[in-house]
Amino acid sequence: xxxxxxxxxxxxxxxxxxxxxxxxxxxxxxxxxxxxxxxxxxxxxxxxxxxxxxxxxxxxxxxxxxxxxxxxxxxxxxxxxxxxxxxxxxxxxxxxxxxxxxxxxxxxxxxxxxxxxxxxxxxxxxxxxxxxxxxxxxxxxxxxxxxxxxxxxxxxxxxxxxxxxxxxxxx
Numbered sequence: 001x002x003x004x005x006x007x008x009x010x011x012x013x014x015x016x017x018x019x020x021x022x023x024x025x026x027x028x029x030x031x032x033x034x035x036x037x038x039x040x041x042x043x044x045x046x047x048x049x050x051x052x053x054x055x056x057x058x059x060x061x062x063x064x065x066x067x068x069x070x071x072x073x074x075x076x077x078x079x080x081x082x083x084x085x086x087x088x089x090x091x092x093x094x095x096x097x098x099x100x101x102x103x104x105x106x107x108x109x110x111x112x113x114x115x116x117x118x119x120x121x122x123x124x125x126x127x128x129x130x131x132x133x134x135x136x137x138x139x140x141x142x143x144x145x146x147x148x149x150x151x152x153x154x155x156x157x158x159x160x161x162x163x164x165x166x167x168x169x170x171x
Contacts, residue, residue: 003161004159005156005157005159005160005161006156007156008152008153008155008156008159009153009156009157010156011152011153011156012149012150012151012152012153012154012155012156013149013153014149015145015146015148015149015152016145016146016149016150016152016153017149018145018149019142019143019144019145019146019147019148019149020142020146021142022138022139022141022142022145023138023139023142023143023146024142025138025142026135026136026137026138026139026140026141026142027135027139029135034124034125034126035124035125035126036122036123036124036125037050037051037053037111037122037123037124037125038121038122038123039118040111040113040118040119040121042118046083046114046115046116047081047082047083047112047113047114048067048070048112048113048114048115048118048119049078049110049111049112050110050111050112050123051110052075052108052109052110053072053108053109053110053111053123053125054107054108054125055105055106055107055108055109055125056106057104057106059105059106059125059126060101060102060103060125060126061101061102061103061105061109061123061124061125062099062100062101062102062123062124062126063093063099063100063101063102063111063121063122063123063124064098064099064121064122064123064124065119065120065121065122066099066100066113066121067113067114067115067119067121068115069083069086069113069114069115070086070090070111070112070113070114070115070119070121071086071087071089071090071091071111071112072090072091072093072100072102072105072109072110072111073086073089073090073091073109073110073111073112074089074091074107074108074109075107075108075110076108077089078110078112081112082114083114086112086114091105091109111123
């Protein structure tokens with residue numbers, strides 16, 4: 001039978017490994033719920049169109065480095081867009097701090113830019129509620145388990161070995 005010191009260290013290491021696994025799983029899940037687009041198709045010279053952007057009630061959309069002449073367009077209006085009427089069809093953004101942030105959009109959209117070169121625009125789509133909260137919880141639980149496991153293992157390392165009591169099994 002193992003002594004208390006060994007059992008404490010092993011328990012701490014097991015909790016630490018579980019914490020690391022939860023943390024990694026949460027990070028991978030959170031990153032998997034994010035879609036990033038940086039490449040655009042060029043259906044006509046000077047017109048650049050993103051891949052289709054599918055948004056639901058929990059989605060958020062951020063456009064970084066937006067093109068001077070560019071915007072988020074409902075999919076059904078894509079064939080009507082040109083550089084002069086883009087502003088008519090473009091969806092207004094909710095806030096801007098160098099990035100355009102869109103909230104409460106539901107449906108299919110495209111980002112369209114008119115430029116002489118490929119735009120440097122980055123489009124990020126993420127789930128704002130359900131999955132990020134769930135994955136964030138996994139990350140937090142993983143961090144707590146990791147810290148607790150580390151502390152338990154350290155306590156075990158510094159425990160004194162127990163001496164068997166006379167008359168008990170193992171003495």
